Amino acid sequence: MAEKKVIDARGSFCPGPLMELIGWIKLADIGDELELLSSDKGSAEDVPEWVKKVGHEYLGSREEAGVWHIMVKKTK
Amino acid sequence: MKILIIGGGMGGTILANNLARRLTPELRSGKVKITMLTASEKHMYQPGLLYLAFGRVTPDELYKDQASLLEPGITLVVDPVEEFMLDDNRVKTKSGKTFDYDVLAIATGSRPVPELIPGLAEHSHTFYTEETALKMFHALRAFEGGRVVIAMGVPHKCPMAPLEITFMLHDYFKDRGMSDKVQLHYTYPIGRVHSLENVAKWAAPEFDRLGITYETLFNLKEVDGAAKVIRGEEGGETPYDLLISIPAHRGMEVIEKNKLGAGGWIPTNRQQLNMEGRSNVFILGDTTNIPISKAGSTAHFQADTLGENIAALYKLGAPVRDYDGKVFCFIEAGKDRATYAMFDYLNPPDPKPPTKAVHWFKMAYNKLYWISARGLL
Numbered sequence: 045m046a047e048k049k050v051i052d053a054r055g056s057f058c059p060g061p062l063m064e065l066i067g068w069i070k071l072a073d074i075g076d077e078l079e080l081l082s083s084d085k086g087s088a089e090d091v092p093e094w095v096k097k098v099g100h101e102y103l104g105s106r107e108e109a110g111v112w113h114i115m116v117k118k119t120k
Numbered sequence: 121m122k123i124l125i126i127g128g129g130m131g132g133t134i135l136a137n138n139l140a141r142r143l144t145p146e147l148r149s150g151k152v153k154i155t156m157l158t159a160s161e162k163h164m165y166q167p168g169l170l171y172l173a174f175g176r177v178t179p180d181e182l183y184k185d186q187a188s189l190l191e192p193g194i195t196l197v198v199d200p201v202e203e204f205m206l207d208d209n210r211v212k213t214k215s216g217k218t219f220d221y222d223v224l225a226i227a228t229g230s231r232p233v234p235e236l237i238p239g240l241a242e243h244s245h246t247f248y249t250e251e252t253a254l255k256m257f258h259a260l261r262a263f264e265g266g267r268v269v270i271a272m273g274v275p276h277k278c279p280m281a282p283l284e285i286t287f288m289l290h291d292y293f294k295d296r297g298m299s300d301k302v303q304l305h306y307t308y309p310i311g312r313v314h315s316l317e318n319v320a321k322w323a324a325p326e327f328d329r330l331g332i333t334y335e336t337l338f339n340l341k342e343v344d345g346a347a348k349v350i351r352g353e354e355g356g357e358t359p360y361d362l363l364i365s366i367p368a369h370r371g372m373e374v375i376e377k378n379k380l381g382a383g384g385w386i387p388t389n390r391q392q393l394n395m396e397g398r399s400n401v402f403i404l405g406d407t408t409n410i411p412i413s414k415a416g417s418t419a420h421f422q423a424d425t426l427g428e429n430i431a432a433l434y435k436l437g438a439p440v441r442d443y444d445g446k447v448f449c450f451i452e453a454g455k456d457r458a459t460y461a462m463f464d465y466l467n468p469p470d471p472k473p474p475t476k477a478v479h480w481f482k483m484a485y486n487k488l489y490w491i492s493a494r495g496l497l
Contacts, residue, residue: 051411052411053411054411055390055411055445055465055466056411056412057315057316057317057412057463057468057469058279058315058316058412058413058447058461058463059274059275059279059315059411059412059413060310060315060316060411061411062309062310062311063274063275063309063310063315064275064411066274066309066310066339067274067275067368067383068383070236070274070368071382071383090310090311093311093337094310094311094337094354097337097354097355098339098353098354
């Protein structure tokens with residue numbers, strides 16, 4: 045059964061939010077939704093770029109109090 | 121108070137020694153007991169493997185007896201844990217013994233898992249174990265020229281390793297008079313050459329200056345050993361004559377088997393370092409799921425924090441400080457120059473141009489490590 049997982053990468057300079065997502069998405073099951081929390085505004089651009097390039101589904105993002113919530117669905 | 125430390129790597133060893141110093145009278149009187157359970161009677165200086173791959177150290181220089189590193193009063197038991205019974209404050213070891221505790225610290229570390237990428241273990245060279253570093257040493261000596269590709273999995277231990285191995289390979293082939301026969305090609309998983317933006321801003325021009333080519337947004341999907349090509353999840357592929365890899369890592373199997381955390385990474389409070397939902401279980405080093413570098417310095421600084429806090433729990437009944445996310449990484453920029461990156465949860469690093477002085481300090485630290493593990497540095 046698909047799950048929804050939160051990856052809290054706030055304050056992560058290294059490995060950083062995108063690398064955190066790349067690592068955790070490998071552990072997820074196909075169909076799982078992952079919500080990446082990032083305090084780096086660059087994540088709002090580089091995460092969707094990578095997700096689309098690899099072929100997962102980008103579900104959208106929103107910013108709340110300086111934290112970007114980026115939603116991704118593992119599709120493969 | 122019974123303090124049980126699982127793991128005899130850098131984090132577990134520094135924590136045990138830190139606690140033993142803070143609680144010496146209590147250890148002598150028997151009011152406090154510190155026990156370390158570990159899988160090996162030998163302690164390895166893991167960063168030394170990078171130098172072993174180039175023949176700049178020998179295997180015997182990387183090891184000391186674990187017992188020789190521990191303060192008097194610490195009980196060392198070489199018997200790895202197989203079962204965690206956290207609700208009962210107890211663990212069970214491979215030999216079948218059980219150990220109970222009042223405070224538990226888990227520092228079991230991580231392991232390379234090249235087998236997760238088809239073809240990687242068979243067709244690439246890496247330096248994350250003594251065996252593979254020695255194999256890489258001989259492969260480099262036998263290499264007669266061609267395209268050397270550096271590729272990696274995520275997450276990996278030592279975030280500077282991809283850059284360091286690349287710069288050191290450059291100088292290695294240059295010293296052997298092979299610069300005109302070797303093309304180094306670096307790949308990296310995200311859209312710049314290193315996760316730390318300021319490090320990437322320094323490293324990319326260095327690659328350009330040295331003639332090292334690179335491509336970003338390249339996540340290893342498979343290695344085709346017959347065609348001598350690696351393919352990325354993003355759809356790209358690149359040929360190689362010699363493939364050097366930094367494999368993806370996972371936490372130890374015992375963590376996954378006991379369902380303490382997906383991937384072997386235990387959910388950990390990033391300031392207090394307690395396992396989420398447990399006030400008497402602390403996690404340090406690679407074993408945490410905290411989104412910071414899996415590096416020896418991380419384990420070291422977390423051990424310092426936990427040493428102070430666990431001693432304070434006994435003496436004051438409450439912890440006294442937070443871990444601030446501090447990490448310090450040397451960055452070898454070749455055979456004889458180095459810089460460093462220091463950062464925490466709030467402050468990014470600002471690496472300076474590499475110098476010989478920092479390289480020689482790193483060389484000195486490779487020896488000073490044994491003092492550091494004893495908790496004296």
